Amino acid sequence: MYGKTIQARRWAALTGACCVLLAGCGGGGASAAAPTPPPAEASYFPSATPQLRLSQGGHQVMLTLVRDDMLHVAYSAQIEPGTPFMSPMVVPRNFSGPASYTWDPDAKRLVTDALLVELDQGCWRISARQPEARVLTRLCVQDWQADRLRLALSGEGATEVLGLGERLVSGSKSPSWLGAQRVPASKYGNAMTYSDISASGDMQVPVAYVLGEGQRNWGLFVDSAYPLSFDFRAATWTVDSPSPSLGLFLFTGADLPDLRRDYLSLTGTPPVPPLKAFGLWISEYGYDNWAELDDKLATLHGKGFPVDGAVLDLQWFGGINSGSQSTSMGKLSWATGKFPDPAAKLAAYAANGVGTMLIEESYIGGALPEFRALADQRYLAMDCAPPCKDATVYSSNPWWGIGGMIDWSNPGAGSWWHDAKRVALINDGVLGHWTDLGEPEMFSPSSQYFGIDWYGAHPTRHADVHNLLNFFWSRSIASDTARTHPQRRPWILSRSGAAGSQRFGVATWSGDVQSSFAALGAQMTAQANMSLSGFDYYGSDVGGFDRAGMSGAPLSKLYTRWFATSALLDVPLRPHVQNLCNCTETAPDRIGDAASNLAALKLRYRLVPYLYSLAHAAHDQGDAMFPPLAYYFQQDKQARSVVTTKMIGPWVLFGTPSGTDATMGVYLPAGAWTDFYAPARRVASQGAFSQESLLVADQLRAPIFLREGAIVPMLRDAPGHLGDPRDRAMHWFDDMLVRIVPAATESHFTLVEDDGVTRGYEAGQSARTTMTTQRNAAGEVRFTLRPDNRSGATAKRKLALEFLLGGNSVREVRVGGAEVPQMDAAGASVGWFVSEGGITLRLGERSVDEAIDVALLP
Numbered sequence: 057m058y059g060k061t062i063q064a065r066r067w068a069a070l071t072g073a074c075c076v077l078l079a080g081c082g083g084g085g086a087s088a089a090a091p092t093p094p095p096a097e098a099s100y101f102p103s104a105t106p107q108l109r110l111s112q113g114g115h116q117v118m119l120t121l122v123r124d125d126m127l128h129v130a131y132s133a134q135i136e137p138g139t140p141f142m143s144p145m146v147v148p149r150n151f152s153g154p155a156s157y158t159w160d161p162d163a164k165r166l167v168t169d170a171l172l173v174e175l176d177q178g179c180w181r182i183s184a185r186q187p188e189a190r191v192l193t194r195l196c197v198q199d200w201q202a203d204r205l206r207l208a209l210s211g212e213g214a215t216e217v218l219g220l221g222e223r224l225v226s227g228s229k230s231p232s233w234l235g236a237q238r239v240p241a242s243k244y245g246n247a248m249t250y251s252d253i254s255a256s257g258d259m260q261v262p263v264a265y266v267l268g269e270g271q272r273n274w275g276l277f278v279d280s281a282y283p284l285s286f287d288f289r290a291a292t293w294t295v296d297s298p299s300p301s302l303g304l305f306l307f308t309g310a311d312l313p314d315l316r317r318d319y320l321s322l323t324g325t326p327p328v329p330p331l332k333a334f335g336l337w338i339s340e341y342g343y344d345n346w347a348e349l350d351d352k353l354a355t356l357h358g359k360g361f362p363v364d365g366a367v368l369d370l371q372w373f374g375g376i377n378s379g380s381q382s383t384s385m386g387k388l389s390w391a392t393g394k395f396p397d398p399a400a401k402l403a404a405y406a407a408n409g410v411g412t413m414l415i416e417e418s419y420i421g422g423a424l425p426e427f428r429a430l431a432d433q434r435y436l437a438m439d440c441a442p443p444c445k446d447a448t449v450y451s452s453n454p455w456w457g458i459g460g461m462i463d464w465s466n467p468g469a470g471s472w473w474h475d476a477k478r479v480a481l482i483n484d485g486v487l488g489h490w491t492d493l494g495e496p497e498m499f500s501p502s503s504q505y506f507g508i509d510w511y512g513a514h515p516t517r518h519a520d521v522h523n524l525l526n527f528f529w530s531r532s533i534a535s536d537t538a539r540t541h542p543q544r545r546p547w548i549l550s551r552s553g554a555a556g557s558q559r560f561g562v563a564t565w566s567g568d569v570q571s572s573f574a575a576l577g578a579q580m581t582a583q584a585n586m587s588l589s590g591f592d593y594y595g596s597d598v599g600g601f602d603r604a605g606m607s608g609a610p611l612s613k614l615y616t617r618w619f620a621t622s623a624l625l626d627v628p629l630r631p632h633v634q635n636l637c638n639c640t641e642t643a644p645d646r647i648g649d650a651a652s653n654l655a656a657l658k659l660r661y662r663l664v665p666y667l668y669s670l671a672h673a674a675h676d677q678g679d680a681m682f683p684p685l686a687y688y689f690q691q692d693k694q695a696r697s698v699v700t701t702k703m704i705g706p707w708v709l710f711g712t713p714s715g716t717d718a719t720m721g722v723y724l725p726a727g728a729w730t731d732f733y734a735p736a737r738r739v740a741s742q743g744a745f746s747q748e749s750l751l752v753a754d755q756l757r758a759p760i761f762l763r764e765g766a767i768v769p770m771l772r773d774a775p776g777h778l779g780d781p782r783d784r785a786m787h788w789f790d791d792m793l794v795r796i797v798p799a800a801t802e803s804h805f806t807l808v809e810d811d812g813v814t815r816g817y818e819a820g821q822s823a824r825t826t827m828t829t830q831r832n833a834a835g836e837v838r839f840t841l842r843p844d845n846r847s848g849a850t851a852k853r854k855l856a857l858e859f860l861l862g863g864n865s866v867r868e869v870r871v872g873g874a875e876v877p878q879m880d881a882a883g884a885s886v887g888w889f890v891s892e893g894g895i896t897l898r899l900g901e902r903s904v905d906e907a908i909d910v911a912l913l914p
Contacts, residue, residue, distance in 0.1 A: 097111045097112065098111075098164075098175075099111075100161065101137040102159065103137075104153035105122055105151055105153040105154075106120070106121050106159060106166060107119065107120045108173075108175075109135060110178075114133055115132075115133060115197075115200055115300075116131075116132060116133065116134060116135045117131055118130045119180060120140050121168060121173070122151035122305075123152070124154040124155055124169050124171065125170035125309060125318070126308075126318060127171065127182070127305070128305050129180065129195065129304050129306070130303040130511075131197070131303070132300070132511040132512070133300070133301070133511075133512075134512065135511075140303060141512075142303060143280065143281060143303075143508075144508070144531075145527065145554055145555040146279055146322050146323060146556070147322065147324045147556070148322065154168040154170075156168070156169070167185075169185065169186065170184065170308060171183070171184065171185060171308065172185055172189070179194050179195060179196035180194070180195040181194050182195060182306060187271070187310070190212075191210075192212060192266075192274045193209045193210050193211070193212055193306070195207065195208075196208045196209075198294060201300065202300060203298065203300065204296065204297065204298055204299075204300060205297045205302060206295070206297075207294065207295045207304075208294055209276075209293045209295070210291065210292055210293075211288070211292070213268045213272070214234060214266045214267065214268050215234065215267055215693070216232040216234055216265075216686070216697075217232055217233040217264050217265070217266055217267075217288050218231055218264070218267065218584070218585060218588050218684075218686065218696075219264050219588040219589050220233060220238045220263065220264055220286065220589065221260050221261030221262070221585065221586070222257055222259040222585070222586050222589070223238075223241075223249075223258050223585075224251070224254050224256040224566055224578040224579065224581075224582050226574045226575075226577075227574070227577075228581045229697070229699070230581070230697040230699070231588075232696070233288050234288050235288060235289055236289065237286065237287050238288075239286075240258075240284065240285065241260075243283065244499075244501070244519055245260050245282070245283035245522050245523040246258065246522065246523050246526070247495050247497075252570075252574070253569065253570050253574045253575040253578055254566065254567060254568065254569040254602075256567035256568070257495065257551050257552055259552050259554075259564070260281075260283065260554070261554065261555045261589035262277065262280065262555065263275065263277045263319050263555060263588075263589055264276045264277075264286070265312060265588055267312075267686070267690065270691050271311055271690060271691060273309070273311065273312065273315060273690070274306065274308045274315070275306070275307045275308070275309075275315040275318060275319060276305070276307075277304065277305045277322060277323075278295060278302060278303075278304045279304060279305065280299060280302040281508075281522075281523040281524045281554055282297055282298050282299040282302070282519075282520075283298060283523065284296065284297055298519070299510070301510065301511035311690050312683075312687045312690050313680070313687060316588060316590070316680060316687075317677060317679070319678075320558075323555050323559065323590060324556055324559025325558070325559065325676070325678045326558045326559060326561065326562075326590075326592055327559070327560075327561050327818075328545070328668075328674075328675050328810075328817060329545065329561065329593065329627065329671065330411070330487060330545050330547055330812060331664075331778050331812030331813070332364040332409075332779060332781055332812070333365075333547060333563075333593075333627055333628050334627060334628075334660075334664050334667055334668060335628075335629070335660075335661065336361070336362060336364055336365075336629050336644070336660075337363075337365040337413065337630045338352055338363060338365075338631060339366070339369070339597075339630050339631065339632040339642075340633050340635040341369045341601075341632070341633070341634050341635060341636065342368065342369030342370060342371040342372075342635070343366070343369070343371060343372075344371050344638070345371075345394035346394070346395055346396070346401055348638070349366055349368075352366075355645055356644075356645050357776075359645045360654065361645050361654055362657060362661050362774055362775060363409075363410060363776075363777060364411060364777045364778050365412060365413060365487065365488075366405070366412055366413075367412075367413045367414075367415070367549070368412065368414050368415065370384075370385070370415055370417070370456075371394070372414055373387045373388055373389060373390065373391055374387055374391035375391070376456045377421075378454055378455050378457060379454045379457070379458065380457055380458060381421055381422030381423040381458045382423045382457075383421035383424075383456060383457025383458070384421065385419050385420065385421050385456045385459065386417070386420030386421050386424055386426055386427070386459065387421070387424060387426070388477040388478075389480070398484055399483075399485065402484050402485035402486065403485060403782075405485075406780060406781050409776060409780065410777070411485075411781040413486070413488035413489065413490050414481060414486050414489065414490060415490040415491075415492055416490065416491060417492050417493045417494075418461050418462045418464065418491075418493065418494065418496060418525070419450070419456055419457075419460070419493065419498070420436070420460050420461070421458070421459040422449055422457075422459040422460065426476070430460070430462065430469065430472070430473075431445055431447035431460065432445055433468065433472070434463070434466070435462060435463055435466055435468060435469035436448070436460040436461060436463055437461045437463050437499070437500065437504070437518070438504045439500075439502070439503065439504070440504060441516075448460060448461070448502075448503045450498045450499075453497075461496060461498070461503075463505045463506055464525050464526075464528035465505045465507055465508060465521045465528050466505070467532065469506070470528070470529070470532025470535075471536050471539075473532070474532060474536035474537070475536070475540070479540050479541075482537070482544065485781070485782070487547065488548065488549060489533055489547070489549070490548075491526065491529055491533070491548055491550045491551070492551055494525065494526035494529055494550060494552040495522075495551070496522070496525055496552075499518055499522070501518050501519065502518070503518045504516050505517075505520075505521050507521065508520060508521055523554055524554055526551075526552040526553045526554065526557070527553055527554040527556065530550060530553060530557050530561075530562050533548055534546040534548075534560035542815070543784075543813075543814040543815055544814070545561065545813070545814065545815055546561030547561045547563075548562045549563050549564075549565060549630075550562045550563070550564055550565075551564065552564075555589075556590075557591075558593075562593070563591075563595065563627060564586065564591055564595075565594070565595045565597065565630070566579055566582060566596050567597075567601075568597065568601040568634075569596055569597055569600055569602070570602045570604070571600025571601075571603045571604075571611060571614060571615075572600065572606060572614070573614060573617075573714060575600060576596075576614070576621070576714040577714045579596050580621075580699045580700055580712050580714055581699045582594075583625065583699075583702075584684035584699050587680050587681075587682055587683050587687075588683070588684070588687070592627075592674045592681040593627045593628075594626075594682075595622060595625070595626030595627065595628065595630060596622060596626065597630070598615075598619055598622045598626065598629065598630060598631040598632065599611075599614070599615040599618050599631050599647065599648075600614070600618070600633070601632055601633055601634055603633060603634070603640055611647070611648075615642075616649045616652050616653060617714060617715075617750075618714075619631070619644055619652075619656055619657075620653075620713055620757060620758045621712040621758055623656040623657055623758075624656075624660065624663075624702075624704060625702065625712070627681075631644060644657060649755070651755055652755040652756040655752075655755045656757065656758070657774070658774035661771065661775060662772075663704075663768075663770055663771075664771065665769040665771060665789045665792060665807060665809075666704070666705065666708070666769055667704070668808065668809075669808045670704070672806075672808035672817070672822070673806070679705075681704070681705060683702070684698070684699065684702060684703070685698050685701055685702070685703060685723065685725065688725075692726065694723065695723060695743070698723045700712050700714060700720070700721075700722075701722050701723040706805075707763050707768055707797075707803075707805065708732075708760060708763070708766070708768060709722075709729065709761045709762075710722075710758050710759060710760045710761070711748060711758055711759040711760075712758065713750050713758055713759075717750075718749065718750055719747050719750060720747070720748060720750060720759065721745035721746065722747075722759045722761070723745050723746075724741035724743070724744065724746050724761065726741055726742050727740075727741060727764055728740050728764045728862065729761040729763065730761060730764075730766075730797050730860050730862070730893065731760075731761060732761060732762055733760065734892070735795075735858075735892050735893030736863075736892050736893040737893075739761070762795065762797050763797070764797055764799040765797060765798070765803030765829070766795065766796065766797040766803070767794065767795075767803060767804065767805035767827050767829060768794065768795045768796075769792055769805070769807045769827070770793050770795065771791060772791045772793045773791065779812045779813070783811070783812075783813060784811050784813055784814055785811060785849070786809065786810070786811055786847050786849035787809060787810070788823075788851045788853055788904060789807075789809060789853065790853040791853065791854045792853060792854070792855050793857075794827065794857050795858045795860065796827075796829050796858065797860045798830060798831040798837045798839075799831060800830070800831055800832075800833075802828055803828065803829055803830070804826060804828040804829075805826075805827050807824070807825040807826075807827065809822060809825075810822040810823070810847065820846050822846060822847055823843065823845040823847045823849075823904060824843075824844045824846075825841060825842065825904070826844070827840065827841050827842075835864060836914060837859060837861070837866075837911070838909075838911055839857065839859075839908075839909075839910040839911075839912075840908065840909050841907060841908040841909075842907055843905050843906065845904060850903065850904060851903075851904050852901045852903055852904070853901065853902065854900065854901050854902075855899045855900075855901075855902050856897065856898045858894065858895075858896045859894040859895050859896075859897070861893065861894035861912075862893075862894075864894075864914060866888075866890075866894075866895050866912045866913065866914065867913055867914065869895070869897055869911070869912055870911040871886075871899065871910050872908070872909055876888060876897070883898075885898070886898055886899060
């Protein structure tokens with residue numbers, strides 16, 4: 057049936073050997089005196105997604121083949137055949153199943169083109185079939201009680217385990233969890249954690265990437281929001297859950313990019329942020345009035361710093377009143393005494409290219425009328441079950457005041473809040489939403505909530521919803537905004553979340569980190585695992601939020617290095633600091649080496665065509681924007697542990713100057729690498745660190761290299777800002793330079809342009825320009841540009857191509873088969889000239905719809 061190759065025989069019931077799979081078996085959990093459990097019953101269900109179910113002692117395990125290279129295993133008291141249960145973190149609810157499979161009832165074996173699943177003494181032995189046959193893991197139940205579940209997995213020669221969300225740890229030098237434990241931040245899961253380097257977020261994203269020798273790899277996503285503990289210290293790993301029910305996906309693929317795409321096919325790819333999100337956003341805690349913010353913007357503009365937005369902390373709605381129910385927390389409307397006429401002010405900012413993002417929290421002051429209105433509809437965390445209207449009141453840590461917390465698990469609460477509060481702000485012109493304290497930071501373990509569906513039950517305790525509250529908050533912003541403002545792109549800056557939060561337009565940041573080199577170094581490790589956990593947009597309070605213990609020259613040095621790093625890594629790029637005293641600066645024209653900061657910022661703006669195109673690839677295919685080296689160089693053992701060298705898409709590599717020295721080691725995997733700042737310099741690496749100076753023309757710069765085959769579209773000069781947040785016209789990158797490093801194999805890159813504001817790109821309203829290059833055996837270089845403009849708009853742009861040729865000379869250049877003249881570098885006409893590291897071809901003003909063919913003849 058369903059076009060599958062299925063053997064017709066039914067799997068008979070198994071006998072006592074299956075007990076290892078269930079409670080009290082599998083190498084731990086039950087004592088020797090425990091009674092022998094009854095035999096397990098096993099059933100086979102043929103379908104498009106074939107299933108095997110084991111039943112014993114009140115527990116059931118269901119294995120489902122959902123794709124050729126992916127399976128799902130569910131554990132619960134009762135599981136019926138059919139579509140497996142999945143949490144809200146998972147997007148698809150139906151799967152097509154493997155293209156073909158076979159079932160061998162005698163060997164108890166399911167086989168697809170990619171996977172082999174066998175029952176082995178009650179455990180699932182799961183093997184990959186491509187590119188070679190090998191066991192991935194042996195999956196068993198080690199302990200299963202009414203209030204917990206422990207799974208055991210064999211490592212099978214693993215050398216690294218990557219992913220598993222966000223944790224900042226001082227001194228961490230490798231992103232791998234092998235040999236360590238990944239435990240929840242608290243009994244309930246996500247939490248702010250306090251250490252010598254930060255008050256930082258610890259966010260559970262239970263996706264692990266297991267790497268072995270060479271290209272051996274597989275992925276595991278545990279579909280549970282309950283706080284999970286992973287232990288990778290022994291040959292047999294364990295996963296502990298405080299819930300006796302959960303599901304997991306196990307998948308394999310050719311490499312890490314394939315595995316990450318598999319994971320994002322489950323939890324969702326990120327939407328493309330507004331174009332302005334890729335610029336500089338100034339922020340602090342906090343701007344007390346318009347005049348203070350205007351002063352920051354005026355000096356930035358006056359000193360030539362591009363800027364695209366401002367982030368306003370809780371002063372915008374009137375601030376807080378600690379220890380009192382009479383606090384403005386939850387008011388979420390402008391404090392017009394200090395921020396008068398906000399709609400006109402935001403319009404004036406927008407006219408100057410400056411967007412705004414406002415903070416909002418889940419907490420509601422007890423004296424506000426909103427508190428009673430929400431409580432009467434049970435839209436807050438409650439002290440009791442329905443129909444009780446007594447909301448939980450939080451007073452144990454009343455720094456923001458005393459009051460309640462919105463129950464984001466209730467969709468009605470999110471819609472009510474959006475319509476009552478957020479719609480007016482969007483109409484005023486606010487571009488983004490900053491959701492803070494969402495772990496949640498304060499809660500009562502005894503509170504009751506609307507709750508979630510979970511394996512046939514509907515639990516409502518705090519323990520059941522804790523890790524999903526920020527996820528539901530982000531979901532409500534995205535879904536309710538789509539309802540009220542259908543063309544508005546979701547864009548959220550969040551301190552917490554869960555697997556799948558990225559699909560709501562969430563960018564995360566690491567919390568209130570300390571101004572220290574140790575905190576900056578820890579950020580680099582955390583970013584590597586957050587990238588693999590599906591969060592392309594992960595940043596920091598640039599320069600550090602807490603300046604205690606750091607000042608003067610050390611702070612200046614730290615800030616400039618941090619800014620140079622984040623200018624290549626963070627979206628949004630957001631310096632942020634605790635400044636209630638109005639005595640601390642964080643705007644890049646006021647702290648650190650201003651010239652170096654300006655150079656780093658202008659480079660960031662020049663790279664926006666490349667970055668914005670990568671954002672589209674992240675949305676379309678699930679490709680990582682800022683991955684660790686292992687993502688592209690998995691077979692390089694040393695590259696897997698490096699966190700101070702990172703990639704920007706497939707073609708740009710950079711070192712993160714996160715130490716105090718004037719030089720740093722940049723790891724260059726095997727291949728030819730071209731120095732971005734000195735393109736005549738090409739480094740042939742066998743896989744080693746290259747010691748690089750951090751000074752370029754007396755300015756601190758992050759070392760950058762271009763990979764052989766690179767095609768990097770850039771702006772010729774940095775603009776003052778990126779478009780207009782009110783403009784829905786097509787945004788063209790109108791004066792571009794494309795840097796090209798031809799290789800013997802063909803390489804390509806697709807430039808993507810759209811209006812930068814609306815969701816029109818989701819309906820195909822964009823322009824995609826595919827560029828390819830290759831050097832043939834005779835030394836001839838070919839470059840092609842092929843536009844595919846579906847935007848309905850057209851324009852002309854200036855275009856120049858910079859070929860970095862590694863010392864190879866050129867005698868003739870042809871465009872469209874016609875020879876173009878060689879000219880002086882100062883010339884303004886169409887032609888080419890010898891430039892550092894190769895040649896530059898000026899093509900003049902060309903239609904964005906014009907195809908271009910270039911040949912460089914040696």
